[in-house]
Amino acid sequence: MSEIAVSSPPIGVQPAATSASSLDAIPPRRLIAFLAMCFGMFMAFLDIQIVSSSLNEIQAGISASADEIPWVQTAYLIAEVIAIPLSGFLSRALGTRILFSISAAGFTVASVLCGTSSSINEMIVWRALQGFIGGGMVPTVFASAYFIFQGPRQKFIAPVVGLIATLAPTIGPTVGGYLTDAYSWHWLFFINVVPGIIVAVMTFLLVDFISRICRFFGISTGVG
Numbered sequence: 001m002s003e004i005a006v007s008s009p010p011i012g013v014q015p016a017a018t019s020a021s022s023l024d025a026i027p028p029r030r031l032i033a034f035l036a037m038c039f040g041m042f043m044a045f046l047d048i049q050i051v052s053s054s055l056n057e058i059q060a061g062i063s064a065s066a067d068e069i070p071w072v073q074t075a076y077l078i079a080e081v082i083a084i085p086l087s088g089f090l091s092r093a094l095g096t097r098i099l100f101s102i103s104a105a106g107f108t109v110a111s112v113l114c115g116t117s118s119s120i121n122e123m124i125v126w127r128a129l130q131g132f133i134g135g136g137m138v139p140t141v142f143a144s145a146y147f148i149f150q151g152p153r154q155k156f157i158a159p160v161v162g163l164i165a166t167l168a169p170t171i172g173p174t175v176g177g178y179l180t181d182a183y184s185w186h187w188l189f190f191i192n193v194v195p196g197i198i199v200a201v202m203t204f205l206l207v208d209f210i211s212r213i214c215r216f217f218g219i220s221t222g223v224g
Contacts, residue, residue: 026148030148033203033207034148036206037100037140037141037144038141038164040107040200040203041168043107043168043195043196044138045169047172048076048131049169049172050175051176053173053174054188055069058188061184061185062122062123071124072120077131078128079128079129079130079132080131080138083131083136084139091139096140096207099140100140104203106129107130107133107137108200110129110134111130111189112189112193113130114189115187145161
């Protein structure tokens with residue numbers, strides 16, 4: 001009788017089915033951390049346009065001229081655009097967890113300072129600081145999305161993250177107008193305090209894919 005040889009996979013090589021199942025399994029901790037990061041990015045984009053419908057009230061509150069008040073919105077946007085390209089270097093230097101936690105916490109502090117501003121100069125400085133710090137949250141969310149949702153899921157998560165980035169500045173004027181009418185213009189900024197604290201704490205405690213993102217994109221770093 002002829003014997004049939006049954007070959008087994010080499011040691012250390014997992015079957016394809018096992019690899020696929022492990023690829024689809026996303027740890028709940030990692031998913032919750034990603035949702036917290038998405039909400040932080042949502043706040044950063046929301047504040048681009050949240051003041052647009054309440055500039056008259058802010059102008060009266062801080063005694064600004066008609067030529068000065070547009071800088072409340074412009075300073076934030078310019079600072080955020082400058083910060084976004086720098087986030088790649090900062091992420092390699094500090095790590096994803098530290099960078100996003102500092103960005104969320106700094107964004108929250110800057111929001112409080114904006115809400116307590118008493119002059120146009122203070123408002124412009126704090127708005128620029130708010131936009132610069134908040135800009136660090138945007139690219140890290142996209143990088144984390146491509147690491148967490150690998151394989152076929154990447155083509156679905158990219159439009160979802162893009163929708164969040166598009167929706168936030170779209171509803172900003174509506175949210176800002178409601179807060180100003182119901183409370184005061186100060187709450188355009190104070191509304192970020194509680195969510196900002198939650199996002200900063202959750203990101204610091206739950207993000208566990210710091211160095212893995214760097215290895216996934218072929219970036220060498222000593223921060224783990």
